[in-house]
Structures are given as structure tokens and as C-alpha cells.
Amino acid sequence: MLQIAPSKTDTERLLLVSPELADVLSAIIRRLRGPSGAIPLAPFYDVREKVWNPPMPLLFQRQIGTEHRAFTPTFLRTLLIGAIAGTGLTDAGGAPLTISPHDFRRSFVTDAIMNGLPPHIAQVICGHRSIDTTMGYKAVYPAETIEAHRAFIARRRATRPSEEYRTPTDQEWDAFLAHFEKRKVSIGTCGRAFSTPCIHEHACVRCALLRPDPVQRARIEEIRDNLIARIAEAEREGWLGEVEGLQVSLAGAEEQLRQLDRGHGQHTAVDLGIPTTRGDR
Numbered sequence: 001m002l003q004i005a006p007s008k009t010d011t012e013r014l015l016l017v018s019p020e021l022a023d024v025l026s027a028i029i030r031r032l033r034g035p036s037g038a039i040p041l042a043p044f045y046d047v048r049e050k051v052w053n054p055p056m057p058l059l060f061q062r063q064i065g066t067e068h069r070a071f072t073p074t075f076l077r078t079l080l081i082g083a084i085a086g087t088g089l090t091d092a093g094g095a096p097l098t099i100s101p102h103d104f105r106r107s108f109v110t111d112a113i114m115n116g117l118p119p120h121i122a123q124v125i126c127g128h129r130s131i132d133t134t135m136g137y138k139a140v141y142p143a144e145t146i147e148a149h150r151a152f153i154a155r156r157r158a159t160r161p162s163e164e165y166r167t168p169t170d171q172e173w174d175a176f177l178a179h180f181e182k183r184k185v186s187i188g189t190c191g192r193a194f195s196t197p198c199i200h201e202h203a204c205v206r207c208a209l210l211r212p213d214p215v216q217r218a219r220i221e222e223i224r225d226n227l228i229a230r231i232a233e234a235e236r237e238g239w240l241g242e243v244e245g246l247q248v249s250l251a252g253a254e255e256q257l258r259q260l261d262r263g264h265g266q267h268t269a270v271d272l273g274i275p276t277t278r279g280d281r
Helices: 019-032 073-087 103-114 119-126 131-137 142-158 170-182 214-237 240-263
Strands: 002-004 013-015 042-046 051-056 061-064 067-070 188-190 210-212
Touching: 002 019, 013 119, 042 067, 103 119, 103 131, 103 142, 119 131, 210 214, 210 240, 214 240
Parallel strands: none
Antiparallel strands: 002 013, 042 051, 061 067, 188 210
16 A cells, blocks of 8 residues: 655545555665665755755655755656657657656556546545546546446456346345335434444434434434433433433434534525616616
């Protein structure tokens, strides 16, 4: 696994890398380690933010004299241009091939999607906030993307037991439909997956999988007020063992109300006035 520190979107990403890439990264790290076994710290100038970042154990750095300096974007491009020139590769017109570091992102997204990776997964890996950005990176047409994903699903099914893709029996289908009927509870809908047991012993107000019904808001408020009164009674009588359980239920009820507020916020009417023409002003 490769962890990428926050980038321009201020998000961290965790990627699964191939053994070949892991071997290359480990070789770089071995070369960088000092006598103490730690990677030297090197400052880095952020050309976009126009600030010097504090010394960090950068992966791409070199020693010049007694100083450790980070590779600049210009130096990395120079290395890349030299490596590409040494291969003798040319483009479709026969001219020497030119590649920028950013082109590797486009190549990765194109190759991943053409091999069946769903575009929304590629979006997460690349750290894009919008899937439109990810789709703009790929050098394929949407129809080719769909066909590549279908081919990926077909290959995946070929490696799994055929019993998983058989036609369900009438009893299994009835059980599946009954599951969704049983998900309807008095204060909302249970969001637990099919064929999974209730982990809260049907104490729905505590469950994070409950999707509260806005119509039942008054009842949830009544449950919350009742829990507050019961907690006060338990503390007054010294029933400390019961207080803890009631507080868990109270926290769950308050969370259900907050969930209703987030999804169905209280809206107030805004007076926009009566439209007038220029002559009426």
C-alpha cells in the first residue's frame, strides 16, 4: 500500500501498488537512508503557494555538498526528457516523443478504465472532486469504457463459482422481498443489508442504519424527552447501571433528529417582493 500525502485537493489517498513499483520505491528509499537509517530531511519550495515548506523526508531528493535538496519540477522534467530521448520513441508523425509528468496520470486513468476499473473508483484514486475531471483524463470514448467494464465483469464472473450466478428459487426470492418489508419500522426504515441480523436487538433509535421518517419527527422528539426524564429519574434513584444505557439511547435519538435536520432542514419563506417594470419605479 502506498499512502499519498495531501495534494492540491488537500486529501490523502491510499493506493494498492504493483510489486514492481514497490520494489522501485524500496530501492529509492534504501539509497536515501542515512547512517542512522532515517531518510534525511530536505526543505522544498512550493512554486504555487510561493512558500518554503519545512524540512521533510522527501522521496525525490539529492545531496549537493553537505546539503540535501529536493528535486525541482524543472529537474524532474529534464530527467524525463532525457529518458524518453534515450528510448528513441516517436509519435504518430515520426517526431521525437515528448512526455510531461502529468501525462502519467492520463495514461494510468486510460489504462485502468480500459481494463475494467469503474470510473468512480479511478476518481477516488486520482483524488478528483468531480468524476467529469476523471473522465476528461481518459483517452477513450464512453462506449469503449462501457465495453471495457463489461469485459472486466465477465472476467471476474469466470473466476468465481457459478453457483453465485444461478437463478434464485421461489423461496429465496420470497425471503429477499420479505427482507425489505421487514425493514419498515415505526420511526423510519432500517438500512441493514439483506440477510444480516439486527445488531441492536431492534433498539432502532440507537442504530446508525436507521433512516428516520420525517413524518415521525414528533414521535422521535417524544422518545428523546422521555429518555431525558428517565435519565433524571435514574440518577435521582441511584440506578447508575441504567443511566449508561439510557444515555446511549438518548445520543441515538438526538442523532436521528440531527439527521432529519440535515436531510429535511427547516425552511422559512422569503419575501421576494412584487415584480415591477422600469416605468413603475
